[in-house]
Amino acid sequence: MRTLVVEDEGDLRFAVVAALRNDGLAVDGVSDLPAADEALFVTRYDCVVFDRMLPSGDAVAYVQRLRQAGRTVPVLFLTARDTVADRVAGFAGGGDDYLVKPFAMPELVARVHSLCRRAEVVRAPxxxxxxxxxxxxxxxxxxxxxxxxxxxxxxxxxxxxxxxxxxxxxxxxxxxxxxxxxxxxxxxxxxxxxxxxxxxxxxxxxxxxxxxxxxxxxxxxxxx
Known part of the structure; x- marks a missing residue:
């Protein structure tokens, strides 16, 4: 299963990518939305992890555009914004899961695996x-x-x-x-x-x- 991590903080991106790779996933990491756009154009992913607030824009708005274009790849948002309104906005914008920073890395890995399995709707257990x-x-x-x-x-x-x-x-x-x-x-x-x-x-x-x-x-x- 292959995952894309979109996170502008280099140390955090490196840590998330390393944790997911250590748990058996194939992982690509990019730092902004234009790079995510290119990666999603050329590669089929089972899950995408987005830092919500990126220098290149709000990932929620970007995911809304993906959904409008018919892209169904599962999405997990990482964010420091933890109000109920923020979480609702994330789900309303097309997110499948929402994890507030700081987070426990094992929980992130477990949630990504769950979303990756969701990508194969007909996959038998x-x-x-x-x-x-x-x-x-x-x-x-x-x-x-x-x-x-x-x-x-x-x-x-x-x-x-x-x-x-x-x-x-x-x-x-x-x-x-x-x-x-x-x-x-x-x-x-x-x-x-x-x-x-x-x-x-x-x-x-x-x-x-x-x-x-x-x-x-x-x-x-x-x-x-």
Whole structure:
């Protein structure tokens, strides 16, 4: 899942981005609304975290314009403005959540995860693929009932493949959704991670390589 953080305070932006990345999300960080506009134009995000009052304008007005244009990406506002009227204005402007500064970082991370899950309306809480069980709520994976230890990035890739069962997910989409702007598109990060994931999942292989496209989680073991 991929998140955009729009915050003009450099130290806070760095801290929020680091916390979300440490919890397994792919995260991009920008400092103003023009940069957010560019990021949202080129990338599909599962959630956007906006500092409400930015030097480039009020993020609530910006989000209102997004909603009017039909953009439904979940939005969380960060703000020092804590009156009921301010919170109501944030929700009325198209915000999905509202967190007052100063805040506890674990709470922010939990709220962002909740909003990211909301981005996939039809996402099932548990994906059952033959003897493989992927529990998206608990972020746990079992095979033949045995709990597997996956890294956050491995889980993110497996979860995305599970939401598109038996469909080929392009390599570029895997990078876009599971990594962030720090990833080098021409590197072999996807291939290395899929190889590690296959070893942990064991036989029969359930992740197929679709030549010239990307990877597919198959409902019947067919690897390769």
């Amino acid at each position: 548990v994906h059952q693929v033959a003897d493989l069980e992927i529990d998206t709520a608990r972020r746990q994976v079992r095979r033949r009932g045995v709990l597997l230890v996956l890294t956050r990035k491995e889980f993110a890739v497996l979860e995305l493949l599970a939401t598109r069962l038996d469909q080929a997910v392009p390599r570029g989409e895997l990078i876009e959704r599971c990594w962030d702007e720090m990833a080098e598109p021409n590197s072999n990060v996807v291939e290395v991670l899929v190889s590690q994931l296959r070893r942990k999942l064991g036989d029969p292989l359930v992740i197929r390589t679709v030549r010239g496209v990307g990877y597919q989680l198959a409902s019947t073991g067919s690897g390769g």
